[in-house]
Amino acid sequence: MSEQDKLSQIMLEDGAYSTRLSRKFMMRKPYEKNDPRVIKAVIPGVIESIAVAAGKKVRHGDTLLIQEAMKMHNRIKAPHDGQIKAVLVTAGEKVVKGQILIELE
Amino acid sequence: MSFMQRIVDFFSRKSTVTKGGGDKAISKQHAGGKMTARERIAALLDPDSFHEYDLFVEHNCQDFGMGDKELHADGVITGSGTIAGRPVCIYAQDFTVAGGSLGIMHARKITKVMDHAINLGIPIIGINDSGGARIQEGVNSLAGYGEIFYRNTLASGVIPQISVILGPCAGGAVYSPALTDFVFVVDNISKMFITGPEVVKTVLGEEISMEDLGGARVQAEISGNAHFFAKSEQECFAQIKQLFNYLPSNNRQKAAAIAQKKPKASYKIENLVPKDSKVPFDVRDIVRALVDDSEFLEVYELFAPNAVIGFGRINGETVGIICNQALVLAGVLDIDASDKIARFVRFCDAFSIPLLTLMDIPGYLPGSDQEHAGVIRHGAKVLYAYSEATVPKITVILRKAYGGGYIAMCSNHLRADFVFAWPTAEIAVMGPEGAANIIFRSEILAAENPDEMRKLKVKEYTDKFANPYVAASQGYVDAVISPEETRAYIVHALEVTKNKNETRPARKHGTPPF
Numbered sequence: 001m002s003e004q005d006k007l008s009q010i011m012l013e014d015g016a017y018s019t020r021l022s023r024k025f026m027m028r029k030p031y032e033k034n035d036p037r038v039i040k041a042v043i044p045g046v047i048e049s050i051a052v053a054a055g056k057k058v059r060h061g062d063t064l065l066i067q068e069a070m071k072m073h074n075r076i077k078a079p080h081d082g083q084i085k086a087v088l089v090t091a092g093e094k095v096v097k098g099q100i101l102i103e104l105e
Numbered sequence: 106m107s108f109m110q111r112i113v114d115f116f117s118r119k120s121t122v123t124k125g126g127g128d129k130a131i132s133k134q135h136a137g138g139k140m141t142a143r144e145r146i147a148a149l150l151d152p153d154s155f156h157e158y159d160l161f162v163e164h165n166c167q168d169f170g171m172g173d174k175e176l177h178a179d180g181v182i183t184g185s186g187t188i189a190g191r192p193v194c195i196y197a198q199d200f201t202v203a204g205g206s207l208g209i210m211h212a213r214k215i216t217k218v219m220d221h222a223i224n225l226g227i228p229i230i231g232i233n234d235s236g237g238a239r240i241q242e243g244v245n246s247l248a249g250y251g252e253i254f255y256r257n258t259l260a261s262g263v264i265p266q267i268s269v270i271l272g273p274c275a276g277g278a279v280y281s282p283a284l285t286d287f288v289f290v291v292d293n294i295s296k297m298f299i300t301g302p303e304v305v306k307t308v309l310g311e312e313i314s315m316e317d318l319g320g321a322r323v324q325a326e327i328s329g330n331a332h333f334f335a336k337s338e339q340e341c342f343a344q345i346k347q348l349f350n351y352l353p354s355n356n357r358q359k360a361a362a363i364a365q366k367k368p369k370a371s372y373k374i375e376n377l378v379p380k381d382s383k384v385p386f387d388v389r390d391i392v393r394a395l396v397d398d399s400e401f402l403e404v405y406e407l408f409a410p411n412a413v414i415g416f417g418r419i420n421g422e423t424v425g426i427i428c429n430q431a432l433v434l435a436g437v438l439d440i441d442a443s444d445k446i447a448r449f450v451r452f453c454d455a456f457s458i459p460l461l462t463l464m465d466i467p468g469y470l471p472g473s474d475q476e477h478a479g480v481i482r483h484g485a486k487v488l489y490a491y492s493e494a495t496v497p498k499i500t501v502i503l504r505k506a507y508g509g510g511y512i513a514m515c516s517n518h519l520r521a522d523f524v525f526a527w528p529t530a531e532i533a534v535m536g537p538e539g540a541a542n543i544i545f546r547s548e549i550l551a552a553e554n555p556d557e558m559r560k561l562k563v564k565e566y567t568d569k570f571a572n573p574y575v576a577a578s579q580g581y582v583d584a585v586i587s588p589e590e591t592r593a594y595i596v597h598a599l600e601v602t603k604n605k606n607e608t609r610p611a612r613k614h615g616t617p618p619f
Contacts, residue, residue, distance in 0.1 A: 010435050
């Protein structure tokens, strides 16, 4: 009997059911709340230049850094007014999708 | 040339062209564990039934040095033949000729045989084994694909369309199979994707093998692009023949009936179902206890296994069977199960195949992943497909029939012709535990021993509502029947619905939540 064939429990509105789980069900990712203070790379690429440093106050829409990806210079902008808590990348650095670039206070 | 010379010349031309890409390319195809296009056609069709057309078609590209190149039959073999004596149109891409790449003449051969199939009301089978567009032919090869997709759409619901992926099928080429009714894949041979592993790596930085990205198992189990998964080409052809058996040739005919056989006696329905409705059982055992000779051809066996769909025969006639499968994910409806059921129901309706639904549904799968991926619009497809279907619709409620899931699984309200329920059926707005927690919330909270009170109230609700009689009292269930009577009721229902003729308001077409 494979891992998938074993009976597990699943919680539904009406309580626990014993059943098998599908491979796709086990592959699902838990929900993560989006934190607007954490700026992540939405696409892999290279950091072209950084326009801010820790402690700097920024306004909504200010360019924080430029990331080259898919042959485009993407301006990563401040999602709201705030102060830079930390810059976690350096110019020239390769970043992967989902990597944290900058944190705001 | 004398008459004889002409005949000799003809055979010599024919033998050169039928060699495709030549002996070296053929050995390479074999070394990869693959049959050649001609071998595949021969293996799939009745012996000596294949008649080939357009053997002498040649490409007409002059660019990039293509003018000097001969591409025999332009890399695709087309024609017609029979499977179990019934006519079928077929094409098979020949990977030994320029990697089976698709140029405009290659595409015209395919569209010609598709037009044939549509005009003659014959099913079409396409065997895909191609590196993709023939780049040298530029926009002409795109035009070729477009013409194929257009015809796939025209043929949809008119003739059964079957796609067999026996090699690469990448980029735009994937959309022809995607538009057809049934897609067959073979382990380690089939590869389908829009963008290959190399592009995925450059663009996203993701390292993934071809097999993990778009191999047969992934397409059959995860993406749901493939309906049938086989370990070998031979097994795949056996599956196609089995499926073919259940289908009519076009939408103007009914699938041919055969002599009826009783289910094998070894299945005792009453022993198959556990008393506790939260304990699973394999609903396929119930299906086998109901269908002729206990023969059931499951479609989408690996994809969304919380629903089971497939073809069987009852009283000799093809029936499309749809079940909730308590054995996996408690049989909930989720996005994949909804897509799986809705598409199947529409196929059966288009080809006059009656629908038999076996209901045992606890509800929908909760979770942010489901909600965010659109379980609402996907779930709506099930309601749409069942409501739209005008073929005979027979529903048997085995156990749970809760909430929206009850409505969706071909209830009386979506115009099932007959709804039968076993005495074990629980037809209610929600399950006893969930319902008791809401209805008796304040009593449970105020009680000295809330757990005791909850148990008491769950029992109260169960006794009152977790049965088929409340729904039966409203006429939503046509008959409460004992499990061993089920087949007899279904046989009778199929007999009396034979001349069913239901119409819908005139319209160009509906606007289902695609």
